[in-house]
Amino acid sequence: MQDRVISAMDNPALVELTRGDRVESIHRGAIAVVDSKGVLRLSLGDVETPVFPRSSLKPIQALPLVESGAADAFSLTDEHIALACASHSGEPMHTERVTEWLTRLGLGKSDLACGAHAVRYEPIWHAMIARGERPTRIHNNCSGKHTGFLTVARHWDIATKGYEQVDHPVQQAVAAALRELSGISDLPWGVDGCAAPNFAVPLAGFAHALARLAMPDELPPRRARAARRIVSAMIAHPELVSGTGRACAVLIRSCSGKAAVKTGAEGVYAAIIPSLGMGVAIKIDDGAGRAAETVMASVLQSLGILGDDPAAHAILRAPIANTRGTIVGERRPTATLSEIRFG
Amino acid sequence: MQDRVISAMDNPALVELTRGDRVESIHRGAIAVVDSKGVLRLSLGDVETPVFPRSSLKPIQALPLVESGAADAFSLTDEHIALACASHSGEPMHTERVTEWLTRLGLGKSDLACGAHAVRYEPIWHAMIARGERPTRIHNNCSGKHTGFLTVARHWDIATKGYEQVDHPVQQAVAAALRELSGISDLPWGVDGCAAPNFAVPLAGFAHALARLAMPDELPPRRARAARRIVSAMIAHPELVSGTGRACAVLIRSCSGKAAVKTGAEGVYAAIIPSLGMGVAIKIDDGAGRAAETVMASVLQSLGILGDDPAAHAILRAPIANTRGTIVGERRPTATLSEIRFG
Numbered sequence: 001m002q003d004r005v006i007s008a009m010d011n012p013a014l015v016e017l018t019r020g021d022r023v024e025s026i027h028r029g030a031i032a033v034v035d036s037k038g039v040l041r042l043s044l045g046d047v048e049t050p051v052f053p054r055s056s057l058k059p060i061q062a063l064p065l066v067e068s069g070a071a072d073a074f075s076l077t078d079e080h081i082a083l084a085c086a087s088h089s090g091e092p093m094h095t096e097r098v099t100e101w102l103t104r105l106g107l108g109k110s111d112l113a114c115g116a117h118a119v120r121y122e123p124i125w126h127a128m129i130a131r132g133e134r135p136t137r138i139h140n141n142c143s144g145k146h147t148g149f150l151t152v153a154r155h156w157d158i159a160t161k162g163y164e165q166v167d168h169p170v171q172q173a174v175a176a177a178l179r180e181l182s183g184i185s186d187l188p189w190g191v192d193g194c195a196a197p198n199f200a201v202p203l204a205g206f207a208h209a210l211a212r213l214a215m216p217d218e219l220p221p222r223r224a225r226a227a228r229r230i231v232s233a234m235i236a237h238p239e240l241v242s243g244t245g246r247a248c249a250v251l252i253r254s255c256s257g258k259a260a261v262k263t264g265a266e267g268v269y270a271a272i273i274p275s276l277g278m279g280v281a282i283k284i285d286d287g288a289g290r291a292a293e294t295v296m297a298s299v300l301q302s303l304g305i306l307g308d309d310p311a312a313h314a315i316l317r318a319p320i321a322n323t324r325g326t327i328v329g330e331r332r333p334t335a336t337l338s339e340i341r342f343g
Numbered sequence: 344m345q346d347r348v349i350s351a352m353d354n355p356a357l358v359e360l361t362r363g364d365r366v367e368s369i370h371r372g373a374i375a376v377v378d379s380k381g382v383l384r385l386s387l388g389d390v391e392t393p394v395f396p397r398s399s400l401k402p403i404q405a406l407p408l409v410e411s412g413a414a415d416a417f418s419l420t421d422e423h424i425a426l427a428c429a430s431h432s433g434e435p436m437h438t439e440r441v442t443e444w445l446t447r448l449g450l451g452k453s454d455l456a457c458g459a460h461a462v463r464y465e466p467i468w469h470a471m472i473a474r475g476e477r478p479t480r481i482h483n484n485c486s487g488k489h490t491g492f493l494t495v496a497r498h499w500d501i502a503t504k505g506y507e508q509v510d511h512p513v514q515q516a517v518a519a520a521l522r523e524l525s526g527i528s529d530l531p532w533g534v535d536g537c538a539a540p541n542f543a544v545p546l547a548g549f550a551h552a553l554a555r556l557a558m559p560d561e562l563p564p565r566r567a568r569a570a571r572r573i574v575s576a577m578i579a580h581p582e583l584v585s586g587t588g589r590a591c592a593v594l595i596r597s598c599s600g601k602a603a604v605k606t607g608a609e610g611v612y613a614a615i616i617p618s619l620g621m622g623v624a625i626k627i628d629d630g631a632g633r634a635a636e637t638v639m640a641s642v643l644q645s646l647g648i649l650g651d652d653p654a655a656h657a658i659l660r661a662p663i664a665n666t667r668g669t670i671v672g673e674r675r676p677t678a679t680l681s682e683i684r685f686g
Contacts, residue, residue: 017609017630019395019533019534019541020531020532020533020534021531021533022393022395022531022533022543024394024395024533024609024630025609025610025627025628025629025630026628026629027629028371028628028629050365051367052362052365052367113667114666114667115665115666115667115668116666117666126472129469129472129473130472130473130475132473140666188363188364188365189363190362190363190364190365190367190671190672191362191363191665191669191671192665192671193665193666193671194665194666195665195666195667195669198362200365266360266367266368267368284368285368285369285371285629286368286369286370286371286628286629286631286634287360287367287368287631288629288630288631291629322458322534322535322536322537322538323457323458323459323460323483323536323537323538324456324457324458324538325458326534326538328533328534328535328536329533
């Protein structure tokens with residue numbers, strides 16, 4: 001534990017926020033970009049100490065759902081697969097599909113192990129407040145992932161109760177997939193915000209796992225097919241993976257089919273880039289999502305796959321407005337980050 | 344600007360967040376504790392590069408209101424003075440007093456230069472949403488500060504329009520007070536979230552200014568009286584300075600009259616400690632309020648003035664719960680922070 005703190009001491013400043021002509025705050029972090037052979041194409045900061053990928057692990061957590069045959073057994077579409085990989089905003093496009101999916105399993109919201117939390121998409125949230133409605137577990141941003149876990153348990157005809165326990169076969173299948181893809185055998189774990197286990201892995205190993213999802217040709221055929229389906233589902237349904245206007249949706253759309261990206265709590269961001277056969281794993285030391293978004297946009301730009309759309313470039317360099325709407329500063333890559341070049 | 348980034352590279356990790364048995368995120372920062380003579384009693388990290396105090400500047404921004412005689416001319420009570428120093432939650436106790444105060448000046452909410460933003464206190468905010476009400480400028484957390492500025496302009500019988508411009512006499516009076524108290528003549532400025540100017544000052548100079556408010560005996564009598572009134576108003580009305588359940592209210596109450604504390608955006612925290620004649624200024628590099636709160640609680644404990652109440656100690660070491668309410672980690676001081684001792 002202590003080595004995490006010490007090694008992170010050297011992580012470079014990647015993002016800075018200005019006010020007037022001064023830098024007001026800075027965010028440090030580490031970046032690993034790895035190809036499917038495991039070659040580190042970029043290593044900035046500490047990429048060897050395990051970090052929790054949090055929700056950026058979801059594409060790997062969805063592997064058992066597809067490769068077990070559970071997805072096909074329950075006739076799931078790519079929309080369901082995208083939801084299994086989602087940190088969604090609790091919009092009707094998310095909650096209605098999860099509700100129907102649970103019904104398909106013969107289950108209901110009380111079977112979900114995740115708790116309820118506020119809906120992220122403001123128009124829906126405010127409408128619910130106005131109607132006096134409380135959010136349910138289906139509104140939890142991870143409800144698709146949890147329904148995916150339940151689908152595997154149903155398919156295997158094992159207990160659904162306790163599916164969120166680390167020793168449940170579904171979670172052990174996730175751990176096995178992460179071990180095999182990352183080449184990292186020791187996976188410390190903690191409990192995620194949604195009550196599911198989350199496995200810590202070094203950024204370099206995590207990026208390698210993501211690269212193998214991006215370029216799965218050398219994986220066993222069943223896993224390769226599952227990887228292709230998961231990544232294409234994420235790319236096909238950016239808003240199901242996140243929500244209206246969310247950074248993941250903006251960045252996936254901006255990359256025009258070349259990449260799937262996935263955010264995680266506490267400043268993590270992952271990218272799966274089939275067009276380059278690469279994986280990207282980012283961790284901001286202090287856990288700030290605002291910084292992780294700018295770093296991901298900058299890395300995608302350095303890789304030459306970020307589009308020219310203003311929405312993506314407003315993530316790369318984000319104006320900071322005050323409550324009167326006046327621009328008073330900006331969030332931007334530091335020189336260290338913006339000078340990254342790939343050969 | 345660049346020197347800010349470089350020097351902050353060496354700021355120590357002060358707060359860490361755990362998940363399971365691992366550290367997940369860390370926050371670095373700097374701390375200055377200074378006495379009224381200007382002696383640095385603690386200097387941790389970079390305390391010499393100017394930083395924006397943001398809302399923690401408010402006790403100094405309130406000085407012209409009191410020392411000009413404006414507060415007395417408009418028969419303001421200590422409740423108004425506390426509101427002038429507040430980043431309030433937009434509760435009725437705040438908005439009703441600001442509304443009445445503006446009326447007393449012959450002004451209204453359209454005279455406030457700050458913009459509207461969401462109300463921070465959830466029960467009130469949700470009730471407003473349910474009624475279809477939009478927040479006004481009076482709900483802006485800085486509306487008391489702005490009404491204080493307007494009060495000075497009215498008292499001086501000068502234009503109220505443009506009171507938020509850096510060259511307006513009210514803002515120049517703020518700058519003069521900060522210069523005189525901090526001993527720092529060069530004050531770069533930027534525009535705060537509420538549209539008022541905010542003056543950047545090194546943490547050491549800022550803490551010195553706060554110490555002189557804490558122990559104002561050697562200040563000119565009018566300023567000394569104003570300082571005593573402002574600090575006692577903050578200590579007497581912790582919830583007017585912040586809001587129900589907010590960290591400032593909890594910490595001021597926990598110190599039982601020994602200290603006033605004030606948060607600022609982007610990870611700033613200030614303390615004025617009359618019982619010790621000291622000032623404390625904290626800046627978290629990455630701007631995280633959660634870290635600034637833990638650092639302030641820890642410094643107050645090291646100074647021997649934090650009480651034993653569970654609410655304050657839940658700021659010092661904060662349990663991290665998931666959406667099911669299970670404790671999965673904690674936010675806590677690093678060894679560097681918890682080992683601080685004052686002679």
